[in-house]
Amino acid sequence: MLFLVVSQIINGVVTGMIYALVGVGLTLILGVLNIPNFAHGVLFAFGAYILLSVLQVVGNFWLALLIAPFGVVLLGLLLELVGVRRLYTAHHDYQLLFLFAVALILQETIILIWGPIGTSVLPPAGLQGAVNLGLTVYPKYRLAVMGITAAIVAGTWLFLTRTNVGAIVRAGIENREMVAVLGIDIQKVFALTFGLGAWLAGVAGGLASPIMGLTPSMGFDILPIAFVIVVVAGLGSVPGAILAGILTGVAQSLTTIVFPEAANVVIYLLMGLMILVRPQGLFGKR
Amino acid sequence: MRDRWIFLLIVGVLAVGPFVQREVIATEILIFAVVALANNLILGYTGMLSFGQATFFGVGAYAAGLLTIHAGLPLPVVLAAATVLATGLAVLIGAVCVQRIGLYFIMLTFAFNQMFYFIAYSWTTLTGGEDGLPGVRRPAALADDLTFYVLVALLFLACLLLMKRVVDSPWGRVFRAIRDNEARAAAVGHDVRRYKLLSFTISAAFTGFAGALYSLLYGIVPIDAIHWLRSGDIVFMTLIGGSGHFFGPIIGAAFFIWLSETVSVVWDRWPMILGVVFALVVLFLRGGVVELIRRGHGLVTARGGAATAP
Amino acid sequence: MSALLEVRDVSKSFGAVAAVAGVSLAVTEGRLHSIIGPNGAGKTTLFNCITGEVQPTAGRILYDGRDITGLPPHALPALGIARSFQRTSIFPTLTVAENVWVSAYARRETRGGPVLVPADRVEGVGETVRAALAEVGLAAHAERPAAVLAHGDQRLLDFAIALAARPRLLLLDEPTAGLSRQETQRVIAYIGTLKGRYTIVLIEHKMDVVMTLSDRVSVMYFGRLLAEGTPPEIRGDARVREAYLGKRA
Structure with a gap:
């Protein structure tokens, strides 16, 4: 039993870290642009599928993981340019509906390009197989994912807190009008944020592919989870999103032990409780 | 009194409907017209975008299906029970969701939708899970598709009139005030959250009722009925018809069902066309078909369209 | 005459910033009482504390002898309190x-x-x-x-x-903000006709608007109450001149 619990907790943390990457991107876009990015899930899916195709060409997982997310960034910037930007003056409902429409289109695009049947990617050579952790035997690749996501999250945090550009993004979350008043080209900040969010989603998709596999619906499956993370985290909060992502992953995998059918339901119950007890979220100010 | 003319026009269209379309398709259009009209109560009139209407549609459908299969209750009782259940659920979900405004409201309705989807998906012994809930039989008197169409058409008219009354009532006016200016509506003494919950609940009641009819139409509750993509479809229908006009969503529902029935037969990837149409509407025609009519009308009468989408 | 509205030692801080610090004032029934001060003096925050938009961090607000601190905005009209908005609402x-x-x-x-x-x-x-x-x-x-x-x-x-x-009490938040000179005159004349029929609290930063209309004036400066009195008293107050008028001269 202890063996099971420990490995499920680690599983939860690994999944949770991937959720966190998706959630951080979503919360940044939400905080700065004030839109729930309905296309965020499908960007995650593209991260996985582009990695699959790049991998077939370059043959090296790490190289593919380095390249693929930039394809997703291009896609994200394209969306920002042709749609979101045109709709800034409209009510934000229309921005998210545009992104929802795009999500439908992109989801079908995945099926057109890569086919309707799911597939999988092998972990990189050297990280296949498991390692003995004493309490449990655990797949090497998943441990590596934990380390990599931690590094990316830390890097994102450093970018936001230690660089001038990052400071502007944070200022955009706190007070958008102020950023405009300071004479900063808010358009560029929006594009940058959208690009960064897309990159995080793309990396998450790539990293997740050897664990979760690839299915055309993977984007639509992760989107509601990412929303839960943002709600639980609090508007625009990066640390909140990380914590909420891990909590979500762990809650899900622990429920699997006792009541597997409820594993997908439990996170929404947690979210509902959160709203009742602390409506502004873990780290939210408003 | 233009509303009266539109109403007469609708009655006319209902009379010829089954001769233009297959009965089941015409029936499905009417069911979704109710859903879209109900969605417009919150979206167009109260200014709340819900991405979780399928929750109530699905719950209404499952409730009606289960009561028909297991309890064998008479149809009016089944419809009433399904509506009450969807309404009660809306009070609970709504009470949580109206705590937060705008973007949060959207994400919360969406997330709760997903939760109920998973419940339906996982609770296979009750709902049939992924395979859907088959065997929902209509009473013998309604077994014929045309007869069922007539019943649904009458119920549609009843729903239409009832919703029109809601919109024209004091509640409807306060809803519109909240949509226009929430802070002001609160400052003159209206409890905005309560009115939002009221609007949300009324909308869900009609949506649940329509879901119940849907389960009887095809004799099965597919799992798709409660998926959040269905909620997206509902928003799509409402907007493409035109959320700025009471009758607009009816056009949207008709267009959507027609599109899905004709295109989905030809091409499996038809949601892509849906996405393209939706994106174009959002970018270029935010008032939906109603705005197109207004613009056309404006050209004819050379007055210029004064279309205002909420 | 008794006070219809009483603000007792109200403070409101946003994080480390004290927007309103221990303000007290009493509005007599039937009078027009203005709260003035330069931009950023905390007038609007104080106003929002009265209308229930924000919760004061400390202090009480009494209306007709009843504690209304922390009541939500939608509860006030039933008590006889109505408001207008700074930006036309x-x-x-x-x-x-x-x-x-x-x-x-x-x-x-x-x-x-x-x-x-x-x-x-x-x-x-x-x-x-x-x-x-x-x-x-x-x-x-x-x-x-x-x-x-x-x-x-x-x-x-x-x-x-x-x-x-x-209403019995009318709260007006900078009613002439953003209006042209002509429109301002019209609105001021109109407020003049309301005077005496309602108890009025008027938030303003334009001195001239306030002086002709008010029975009583409270001056806020950096979140605090600097002075209170009749318009002539305020005009003659050296501290007010220094803090407020001095800046304009």
């Missing part, structure tokens, strides 16, 4: 009459009864609406959408919405 797609109706309906005498009747048939509300529109001189525009009204007319509509709540 109306319902743009509703008609002018519907705008006022929304307020009158919230304060209707008869509750209960059938719900799904046409809005205009709710008893007793129509008269209030007509009276409020006549009062501000917008009766001729009753059926037009509020959005098409001229700026000054919209401000008057904002007043009509407040008056339809049949």
Whole structure:
């Protein structure tokens, strides 16, 4: 039993870290642009599928993981340019509906390009197989994912807190009008944020592919989870999103032990409780 | 009194409907017209975008299906029970969701939708899970598709009139005030959250009722009925018809069902066309078909369209 | 005369910033009491504490002897408190009459009864609406959408919405902000006609507007109450001149 619990907790943390990457991107876009990015899930899916195709060409997982997310960034910037930007003056409902429409289109695009049947990617050579952790035997690749996501999250945090550009993004979350008043080209900040969010989603998709596999619906499956993370985290909060992502992953995998059918339901119950007890979220100010 | 003319026009269209379309398709259009009209109560009139209407549609459908299969209750009782259940659920979900405004409201309705989807998906012994809930039989008197169409058409008219009354009532006016200016509506003494919950609940009641009819139409509750993509479809229908006009969503529902029935037969990837149409509407025609009519009308009468989408 | 509105030692901080620090004042029934101060003096925050938009961090607000601290905004009209907004706040797609109706309906005498009747048939509300529109001189525009009204007319509509709540206490937040000189004159003249009929709290930063209208003036400066008195007293106050007028000279 202890063996099971420990490995499920680690599983939860690994999944949770991937959720966190998706959630951080979503919360940044939400905080700065004030839109729930309905296309965020499908960007995650593209991260996985582009990695699959790049991998077939370059043959090296790490190289593919380095390249693929930039394809997703291009896609994200394209969306920002042709749609979101045109709709800034409209009510934000229309921005998210545009992104929802795009999500439908992109989801079908995945099926057109890569086919309707799911597939999988092998972990990189050297990280296949498991390692003995004493309490449990655990797949090497998943441990590596934990380390990599931690590094990316830390890097994102450093970018936001230690660089001038990052400071502007944070200022955009706190007070958008102020950023405009300071004479900063808010358009560029929006594009940058959208690009960064897309990159995080793309990396998450790539990293997740050897664990979760690839299915055309993977984007639509992760989107509601990412929303839960943002709600639980609090508007625009990066640390909140990380914590909420891990909590979500762990809650899900622990429920699997006792009541597997409820594993997908439990996170929404947690979210509902959160709203009742602390409506502004873990780290939210408003 | 233009509303009266539109109403007469609708009655006319209902009379010829089954001769233009297959009965089941015409029936499905009417069911979704109710859903879209109900969605417009919150979206167009109260200014709340819900991405979780399928929750109530699905719950209404499952409730009606289960009561028909297991309890064998008479149809009016089944419809009433399904509506009450969807309404009660809306009070609970709504009470949580109206705590937060705008973007949060959207994400919360969406997330709760997903939760109920998973419940339906996982609770296979009750709902049939992924395979859907088959065997929902209509009473013998309604077994014929045309007869069922007539019943649904009458119920549609009843729903239409009832919703029109809601919109024209004091509640409807306060809803519109909240949509226009929430802070002001609160400052003159209206409890905005309560009115939002009221609007949300009324909308869900009609949506649940329509879901119940849907389960009887095809004799099965597919799992798709409660998926959040269905909620997206509902928003799509409402907007493409035109959320700025009471009758607009009816056009949207008709267009959507027609599109899905004709295109989905030809091409499996038809949601892509849906996405393209939706994106174009959002970018270029935010008032939906109603705005197109207004613009056309404006050209004819050379007055210029004064279309205002909420 | 007793105080209709009493602010007792109210403070409001946002994080480390104290926007309002220990302000007390009493508004006598039937008077027009202005709160003035340069931009950033905390007037609007104090106003928002009274209207329930924000919760004061400390202190009490009493209305007619009753503690109303922390009541939500929608609870105030029932007590007889109505407000106008700094930026004109109306319902743009509703008609002018519907705008006022929304307020009158919230304060209707008869509750209960059938719900799904046409809005205009709710008893007793129509008269209030007509009276409020006549009062501000917008009766001729009753059926037009509020959005098409001229700026000054919209401000008057904002007043009509407040008056339809049949208040005892009227809270006006910078009623001339953003108006042209001509429109300002019109609004000031109009406020003059309200004087004596309602107890009025007026937030302003334009000195000249306040001095001609007010019975009493409180001056705020950096979140604190700097001085209080009649307009001549305030005009003669050296501290006020230094803090407020001095800056303008």
